[in-house]
């Protein structure tokens with residue numbers, strides 16, 4: 001929600017390239033929605049640009065060396081998404097003008113993917129209503145795609161209990177212990193685990209656990225994530241969890257606020273037809289030609305992180321259905337309202353896991369830049385296929401209808417949910433002055 005600098009750069013870059021850019025959609029100041037062209041078909045690129053807390057790292061340094069100690073940084077490489085998305089969009093626009101192709105291209109940068117926030121709000125606000133096909137891009141260590149269910153549905157919410165303070169020894173009979181309610185909710189859910197589908201995941205942390213033992217706590221809070229292979233299954237478990245919370249309040253004579261919704265996501269549903277088209281274009285474009293220096297750096301980097309020293313990707317992965325992962329991405333919601341192809345591009349070093357500072361070593365390297373260029377070419381090629389082949393678009397739509405016929409999209413957002421736009425504001429207020437010494441003063445332009 002603090003992607004202020006990034007969205008400003010992307011807005012100016014896209015506007016200079018002739019796109020119409022809207023900021024602030026669906027109540028999020030850093031939401032960027034760019035558009036060029038007119039009429040059908042409407043093809044959208046959907047991606048993210050946010051970073052992660054404490055990820056600051058000096059580019060190219062294999063040893064831990066934050067640029068600004070404690071500051072956030074790109075330890076997943078979402079910074080590479082901007083170049084791939086805008087580069088492809090500009091290339092496609094240029095060809096559409098040259099060849100007078102009808103249609104509209106959209107570039108959507110949604111904020112706060114790392115907290116699973118923005119896309120359910122964008123979908124609810126109707127942004128994807130007129131989109132005929134979408135392509136979701138993400139950094140990876142190869143050109144890759146997948147179809148079917150790719151990851152998990154998730155609902156994240158906080159449960160707050162209110163009791164009554166009293167002296168723990170003098171007059172405990174006057175108190176009502178809100179942390180007891182938290183504990184009973186936890187125990188109650190443990191009893192439910194026996195009856196849940198084997199596919200579920202649920203994890204929690206106690207965010208308010210009292211102050212000191214001789215004060216009976218009047219406030220207790222527990223933050224839950226509930227996940228499952230499908231959104232309806234996650235919702236079913238979440239509703240049971242809420243009932244357990246209400247029961248815990250009853251047992252302790254406390255009260256429970258309605259669940260404070262934090263985030264939600266549907267599992268990503270990759271469209272098989274679009275995935276097959278992406279594979280064709282990946283074979284056409286091919287992997288980057290890595291230099292001897294890049295290959296040597298990758299191996300040294302892998303060795304330093306105790307990973308196999310396989311170097312950089314040299315062959316495309318086999319095109320097969322992938323097992324469903326248990327993590328989540330909020331752009332899953334987009335895939336249930338629009339036929340969506342999923343694409344990864346080879347801008348990171350194989351074996352180096354995300355959400356850890358080593359992943360922040362390479363996202364501005366020549367490895368990342370080459371991978372971004374290949375990704376942009378594949379993305380542009382697939383967008384052109386979608387713009388010029390009604391047959392492909394029809395087949396993707398039919399595949400989508402088939403995939404979604406038993407599970408129709410519904411929003412996991414409570415009716416009154418609003419995006420938490422102040423999320424991470426305090427952190428950025430703290431670090432922005434020091435980080436600004438490292439901002440790149442550039443105005444990239446496409447020609």
Ligand SMILES: [Zn+2]
Pocket residue numbers: 076078113138
């Ligand atoms: Zn990501």
